[in-house]
Amino acid sequence: MMQDTPRPRRARRLPTTEELRIWRDFIETAETLRSELTARLQSESSLSSGDYAVLLALSEAEGHRMRSSDLASHIDWERSRLSHHLGRMERRDLIRREECAADSRGAEIVLTPTGLQSFRQATVPHLSAVRELFVDALTHEQLIAAGDLAATLRARLSVSGRRRGSAAQTKAARSDDG
Amino acid sequence: MMQDTPRPRRARRLPTTEELRIWRDFIETAETLRSELTARLQSESSLSSGDYAVLLALSEAEGHRMRSSDLASHIDWERSRLSHHLGRMERRDLIRREECAADSRGAEIVLTPTGLQSFRQATVPHLSAVRELFVDALTHEQLIAAGDLAATLRARLSVSGRRRGSAAQTKAARSDDG
DNA sequence: CGCGGCTGATTGACATGTCAATTATGTAGG
DNA sequence: CCTACATAATTGACATGTCAATCAGCCGCG
Numbered sequence: 001m002m003q004d005t006p007r008p009r010r011a012r013r014l015p016t017t018e019e020l021r022i023w024r025d026f027i028e029t030a031e032t033l034r035s036e037l038t039a040r041l042q043s044e045s046s047l048s049s050g051d052y053a054v055l056l057a058l059s060e061a062e063g064h065r066m067r068s069s070d071l072a073s074h075i076d077w078e079r080s081r082l083s084h085h086l087g088r089m090e091r092r093d094l095i096r097r098e099e100c101a102a103d104s105r106g107a108e109i110v111l112t113p114t115g116l117q118s119f120r121q122a123t124v125p126h127l128s129a130v131r132e133l134f135v136d137a138l139t140h141e142q143l144i145a146a147g148d149l150a151a152t153l154r155a156r157l158s159v160s161g162r163r164r165g166s167a168a169q170t171k172a173a174r175s176d177d178g
Numbered sequence: 179m180m181q182d183t184p185r186p187r188r189a190r191r192l193p194t195t196e197e198l199r200i201w202r203d204f205i206e207t208a209e210t211l212r213s214e215l216t217a218r219l220q221s222e223s224s225l226s227s228g229d230y231a232v233l234l235a236l237s238e239a240e241g242h243r244m245r246s247s248d249l250a251s252h253i254d255w256e257r258s259r260l261s262h263h264l265g266r267m268e269r270r271d272l273i274r275r276e277e278c279a280a281d282s283r284g285a286e287i288v289l290t291p292t293g294l295q296s297f298r299q300a301t302v303p304h305l306s307a308v309r310e311l312f313v314d315a316l317t318h319e320q321l322i323a324a325g326d327l328a329a330t331l332r333a334r335l336s337v338s339g340r341r342r343g344s345a346a347q348t349k350a351a352r353s354d355d356g
Numbered sequence: 357c358g359c360g361g362c363t364g365a366t367t368g369a370c371a372t373g374t375c376a377a378t379t380a381t382g383t384a385g386g
Numbered sequence: 387c388c389t390a391c392a393t394a395a396t397t398g399a400c401a402t403g404t405c406a407a408t409c410a411g412c413c414g415c416g
Contacts, residue, residue, distance in 0.1 A: 014305040019313045022321055025328035026312075028254075030208030032335055050372075069394060076206075081373060083396055088371075105381045105394045127192040134204075135197045137334035138327070143200055145323040149316070150203035156315035157210055217374095228402075247364060259403060261366055266401075283364045283411045 033133060040129045045122035050085050051094065052126065053077075055111065055119035058095065064111035067100065071109055094118060211311060218307045223300035228263050229272065230304065231255075233289065233297035236273065242289035245278065249287055272296060 015023065038049045047055070053075045058064055066074070072082045086109060089095045094115035100106035111119075138146065193201065216227045225233070231253045236242055244252070250260045264287060267273045272293035278284035289297075316324065 013309075014302065015309045015313050019321065020305075020308070022325040022328070023308055023312050025332070026324045027208060027212060029328040029332050029335075030205060031212070033331060034205060034209070036335060048371080067394090072395095078374075079395065080375080080397085084372075087396090100394090103382075103394075105379095107395065124192065127198075130198070130201055131191075131193045133334055134201050134331065135193050137331055142323075142327055142330060143197065145320075146204045146327055147200040149320055149324055149327070150200070150207040152320060153211060153312065153315055154203070154207050156311055157207075157214060226401080245364090250365095256404075257365065258367080258405075262402075265366090278364095281364075281412075283409095285365065 036133060037126070037129055041122060041126050044125045045118060047118060047122050051089060052119070052122060054082075054085065054089060054109075055094065055115055055122075058109065058111040059116060059119050061111075064116065065098075065108050068097075068107045068109055089115070214311060215304070215307055219300060219304050222303045223296060225296060225300050229267060230297070230300060232260075232263065232267060232287075233272065233293055233300075236287065236289040237294060237297050239289075242294065243276075243286050246275075246285045246287055267293070 034049075041047055041049060041052060045052075054071070057071055057074050058066055068082065068086070069079065072079045075082075077085075086095060086097065090097060092114075093112055096110045096112050098108045098110055100108045135143065212227075219225055219227055219230060223230075232249070235249055235252050236244055246260065246264070247257070250257050253260075255263075264273060264275065268275060270292075271290055274288045274290050276286045276288055278286045313321065
């Protein structure tokens with residue numbers, strides 16, 4: 001728990017082969033996990049994980065509606081990404097855009113009955129998949145370690161990643177999957 | 179700290195709130211990490227992480243050339259993805275396609291001088307970023323835990339993820355970043 | 357040879373993401 | 387009021403991914 005790195009602490013050494021191996025394993029596994037979950041969601045519900053994130057947020061919102069901006073920051077998406085995605089979801093009748101009374105620049109995003117139904121049908125299978133591929137795959141200790149890793153890495157990202165307005169919030173910034 | 183989930187152990191229970199929180203933190207952190215690394219690579223080298231994966235493989239190949247198919251399986255990409263990507267890289271003069279003497283269906287992908295130079299310029303900054311955002315962010319124990327998690331999750335993916343031909347190799351299947 | 361099936365690779369259609377404008381509306385100060 | 391700037395959201399151009407279809411060259415077998 002004590003030694004951070006034993007030796008060449010002075011200069012800007014590069015990662016060792018072993019460190020790189022772990023890095024690749026880690027990032028590729030996370031990526032594979034994400035893509036497997038996405039594929040299952042898609043085949044079971046015809047929803048992408050982006051759709052799911054939007055629908056989840058709306059389903060929890062008061063009146064099943066939300067300002068576009070608030071939605072974007074809630075799920076931690078760039079606004080233009082959300083705008084494009086909402087266009088696609090609107091075409092599929094999952095959401096609807098309405099004018100906002102309070103601020104006529106704004107739009108309110110409203111969950112449609114179709115959208116709500118799709119979301120409800122997707123929920124249980126999706127959460128089951130999360131359980132199967134993540135929660136149940138790990139021991140309790142590993143699960144705790146996963147949370148710990150995430151927190152540690154996020155902390156590092158939040159101090160050094162202050163470049164583009166990307167993600168890297170200090171607090172967990174939910175996005176997709178839930 | 180002890181009880182995993184006290185009760186409904188029999189049926190197909192869904193993840194608890196806490197388990198879901200960890201899941202979201204984990205997957206979103208990995209995603210943020212990936213996107214931060216990608217953004218740095220892009221701004222420092224005008225290379226995407228896809229470009230980097232391809233260039234890395236070619237730079238290590240004999241004669242800086244490789245059959246398209248071998249390249250695809252080496253970096254664990256779908257062939258059509260690789261084909262599209264190579265088209266874009268060829269336009270930027272990072273790689274070149276040549277006919278394959280042995281099998282005239284085939285193509286050999288060749289690293290151009292421009293491609294090699296771009297890759298060489300990208301390497302050190304990229305590995306430094308990996309060190310900064312991942313390796314150095316973690317204690318030795320956490321690093322080991324990360325490797326352990328990856329292996330465990332990958333094992334689960336490889337047995338249950340046998341659906342589409344996606345990733346989920348049993349062994350670490352390098353893709354981007356390196 | 358010549359058919360049939362496998363393999364290597366590309367293509368087209370479309371979903372998804374990013375970045376840099378652009379449009380339109382709010383708001384503060386003179 | 388009116389200009390200057392900030393904010394809400396969309397748009398366009400383009401990079402990246404997936405899937406299914408296609409095209410062409412290999413190979414085995416009668």
